Amino acid sequence: MKKKQTKNIILLIITIFLIIIGGINFYRYLEYQKTDDYQLKKIGYNKEEVKLIKTLNQKDIETIKTIDYNKNIQSLIKEEEFNKNQFKEYFVYQKSHKTTSEETVFIINNDLDENNEYNEKKIKEYMAFASRSKLDANTSVTLVNANIPYSDIIPLLQKEKYYIEDHLIRYINYYNKTKKDTVDIVREVNANLDYEFYTNIKKTDLEKGNLILVNKYYQLDKDYVPEDLVIIEGNEYAKKEVSDAYQQMKQDAKKEGLLLSITSGYLSYETQNIIYNRYQNEHGLEWADSYSARPGHSEHQTGLALDITSNRSNFDTFEGTSEFTWLINNAYRYGFILRYPKEKEYITGYHYESWHYRYVGKEMAEKIQKENITYEEYYEYYLNKK
Numbered sequence: 565m566k567k568k569q570t571k572n573i574i575l576l577i578i579t580i581f582l583i584i585i586g587g588i589n590f591y592r593y594l595e596y597q598k599t600d601d602y603q604l605k606k607i608g609y610n611k612e613e614v615k616l617i618k619t620l621n622q623k624d625i626e627t628i629k630t631i632d633y634n635k636n637i638q639s640l641i642k643e644e645e646f647n648k649n650q651f652k653e654y655f656v657y658q659k660s661h662k663t664t665s666e667e668t669v670f671i672i673n674n675d676l677d678e679n680n681e682y683n684e685k686k687i688k689e690y691m692a693f694a695s696r697s698k699l700d701a702n703t704s705v706t707l708v709n710a711n712i713p714y715s716d717i718i719p720l721l722q723k724e725k726y727y728i729e730d731h732l733i734r735y736i737n738y739y740n741k742t743k744k745d746t747v748d749i750v751r752e753v754n755a756n757l758d759y760e761f762y763t764n765i766k767k768t769d770l771e772k773g774n775l776i777l778v779n780k781y782y783q784l785d786k787d788y789v790p791e792d793l794v795i796i797e798g799n800e801y802a803k804k805e806v807s808d809a810y811q812q813m814k815q816d817a818k819k820e821g822l823l824l825s826i827t828s829g830y831l832s833y834e835t836q837n838i839i840y841n842r843y844q845n846e847h848g849l850e851w852a853d854s855y856s857a858r859p860g861h862s863e864h865q866t867g868l869a870l871d872i873t874s875n876r877s878n879f880d881t882f883e884g885t886s887e888f889t890w891l892i893n894n895a896y897r898y899g900f901i902l903r904y905p906k907e908k909e910y911i912t913g914y915h916y917e918s919w920h921y922r923y924v925g926k927e928m929a930e931k932i933q934k935e936n937i938t939y940e941e942y943y944e945y946y947l948n949k950k
């Protein structure tokens with residue numbers, strides 16, 4: 565009797581145990597049915613597709629679970645430029661335009677179809693251009709739309725040290741016009757030389773402080789007067805910071821027996837106007853333009869430019885003096901650069917001026933001295949590039 569009872573108890577325990585196991589499994593099965601894996605597989609997605617779909621945002625996974633099997637989802641996700649946050653846009657676009665996944669991703673990523681009018685031929689052109697040139701889609705689109713065919717010059721331009729992507733169309737147009745070497749193409753377009761002097765004029769960006777650019781393409785307003793002008797020497801004025809740097813430089817030069825003196829500092833718009841008009845009346849427009857700036861385009865209006873010569877010389881003889889040699893080697897240490905160097909006339913637009921120095925501050929002057937490029941080029945590449 566006791567034995568039978570024990571047996572029953574064991575049987576009861578086993579039964580309860582089995583029921584629990586079964587219950588757990590049943591519960592787990594019910595839970596499994598709720599999972600993405602189960603539901604996606606049920607729609608027809610294979611293991612690999614499920615894995616890919618599960619990389620999407622949950623919101624998109626939920627949507628996919630409510631619609632029929634779609635083989636394009638896999639190929640969309642596999643696209644190199646695929647961005648999961650745009651999945652819905654890709655999906656909707658592809659569905660209504662029957663585009664390939666590559667096209668879809670390209671179009672949506674680059675916002676190429678504002679009007680929802682898919683132009684297969686155009687898109688193919690853009691894509692071909694982008695893949696050949698290794699340029700981003702936007703630049704490729706701009707070039708194709710500007711009717712610029714792919715050219716072998718593009719990779720050569722891109723390798724140039726001072727290459728600026730925003731200038732690409734201008735580089736190519738300038739190349740087609742001049743057939744110059746790419747190094748010169750980049751240098752000259754950066755200095756705006758693909759435009760005639762005194763065309764395409766922009767306002768000088770005063771936010772740049774001591775680094776502003778004033779030349780034949782950048783103009784100061786008629787009433788621009790630097791804020792902190794002080795007497796720098798004799799009757800000449802310059803900005804306070806420039807004056808301080810100059811005094812230090814002058815003192816140090818003096819210790820070596822050299823005498824620096826200033827012929828011109830700040831010039832007002834009005835004074836510049838008078839000088840330019842006099843030159844033009846006496847020598848004609850071309851001469852005036854290569855020796856003097858049109859009003860608003862003179863660096864002397866910035867209060868940052870100085871014509872420095874020696875007590876013992878004038879402009880014409882300055883280059884032969886020890887003061888000239890000393891300045892060439894030392895001015896940068898005080899923040900000054902020679903602004904219109906020899907053999908750079910075609911870039912600066914001015915005859916070589918051995919005496920015209922421009923203050924840009926020590927740090928910048930040292931960099932420019934090192935790079936050995938004109939301020940036009942330096943400014944565009946290092947200070948103005950977006």
Ligand SMILES: [Zn+2]
Pocket residue numbers: 828864869870871919920921
């Ligand atoms: Zn000058």
